[in-house]
Amino acid sequence: MSNTRVHSSNASILSDFKEITKMRLAISVVFSSVAGYFLGADNIDFVVVTLLAIGGYLMVGASNAYNQIIERNLDALMDRTKNRPLPAGRMSVPVAFSIASIFTVLGLVVLYIINPKTAMFGAISIFLYVSIYTPLKTKTPLSVFVGAFPGAIPFMLGWVAATGKFSIEPGTLFMIQFFWQFPHFWAIGWWLFDDYKKGGFFMLPTGKRDRGTAIQIILYTCWTILVSLIPVFGVTGKLFLTPVSGVIIFILGLGMLYYAIRLFQQKTAEAAKKLMFASVSYITLLQIVYVLDKFIRQWI
Incomplete structure (x- = not known):
């Protein structure tokens, strides 16, 4: 009996840790960062990839923990969030704050080891998310605009980690994910x-x-598609996309646009949910296509 209690207790602690740091979201952010790194790197250094993954996870985990500390009383009011560790009383605020603080310091150190600019953008991301986006969520719909900035940093962060500089290439990656945030978050909001x-x-x-x-x-779905196709025209430095990949991205975009139009026609929560999943599929597949396009061109 005692062994069972220990196992269930350990499972609960692990589950709460995953919840306070939003592990699934953090992993998707790490995926974006690593995709950006592969696009920017002339030679893949897997030590840097590992540091980027660890640092990115720590920074996102810290942001989410701070967010849940600030919103713990509001989370208790919503069905979706009332069972999170803080509103449910399974974790104390000091413990959550300790996790967030340790993750922040370690995340910045790890990203700084890659290069100072990567750490700087990581710090900007956590500051915007926690100090500006989170408080604005209960004040104005413009919070989504503010939140789009930290949300768009991961894809470009990988390029900065690979090159040590910010230029038109990571700027383009930033813009793609920036415009994408709007249909994605509005679909969730609906x-x-x-x-x-x-x-x-x-x-x-x-x-x-x-x-x-x-x-x-x-x-904003149309803007996302258009910005995603800019690298096809050879105006974004080293970031280039072949016409074939451009067509694939365009088709993926049309798929997302289809669900956006369906939401306009139906105006239902179910249609919004489908658009949300379509948007996640779009950005994930876009990043895969971008990376494959680069390496296929190198191999050919």
Whole structure:
């Protein structure tokens, strides 16, 4: 019996640790960073890749822990978040703050080992997310605009880690993920509108699940597709995409746009949920196509 209790206790601690750092989200951010590194690196250094993955996870984990500390009372009001470690009482604020602080320091040190600029952008990301985006979520729909900045940093962070400099190439990667944030987060805001309302969060541009919000989702989806295709035209330095890959990206974009239009037509939570999954698929597949395009060109 005591062994069972120990095992379940350990499983609970691990589960709470994964929840406070939002492990799945952190892993997706690490994926974006590593994709950016592969695009920027002339020669792949797997020590740097490992440091980038560890540093990126630590920084995202810290941001999420701070976020949950600040929003713990609001999280208790929403079905989606009321069972998180803090509102459920399974973890104390001092423990969560210790995790967040240790992750911040270690994350910055690890990223600094790669190069100072990578650490600087990591620090900017955590500051914007925790100090500006999080407080604004209950004040104004513009919080999504502010949150798009730290959300767009990971893809470009990988390029900066590979080259040690910020230029048009990582700037383009930043813009792709920046515009993508809007249809992605507005889809989530629409899908979970009622739950967000309980916590007093303003996520949709008009504040409502209406025609205006749906039109803006379509517009920003179009902007995302267009920005994603800029590297095809050879105007973004070393970041280049072949026409074949451009066509693939365009088709993927049309798939995302289809779900954005369906949301406009149906205006349902289910349609928003489908768009959210389509947006995640789009950005993930886009990053894979970009990386494969580069290495296939090198092999040929």
